[in-house]
Amino acid sequence: MLELTLHQRIVGIAGSVVLLAVVLYLLVRRKMLEGFGIVWFVAAFGNLALMLFPRLLRAFATSLGAKTPTTIVFLMAIFLLVGACLHLSAICSNLRKQVATLAVEIALQSEASKRGHAGSASAERDSQE
DSSP: OOOOOOOHHHHHHHHHHHHHHHHHHHHHTSSSSSHHHHHHHHHHHHHHHHHOOOHHHHHHHHHHHHHSSHHHHHHHHHHHHHHHHHHHHHHHHHHHHHHHHHHHHHHHHHHHHHHHHHHHHHHHHHHOO
16 A cells, blocks of 8 residues: 655645644634534544554555545545535525525515505694694
């Protein structure tokens, strides 16, 4: 089985550290929800562990029958991204339902406001006569 080269491991470690820094920055600035931050922290720490301990990656690759350890790294990245896409799709669907509900509520309030305004105008005319 082919091993990860030192250069590949360094790039993997650097990428994990950058991901950790970016996620921490986004969490501190309140640009990312904590739930998403936890997922990305787990992904970054998992990748960091696999890059720091190549035997763990090799054992994982062997147990899954992969020919190279990089295959496992890419497979895990694909699973993470597909999972993130599914989760975001569910959130978008929920938000779409909420927007539709709010649009109906606003339309009803607007209509009630127009009727109330029209009713008060006719009441004023009646009182002036």
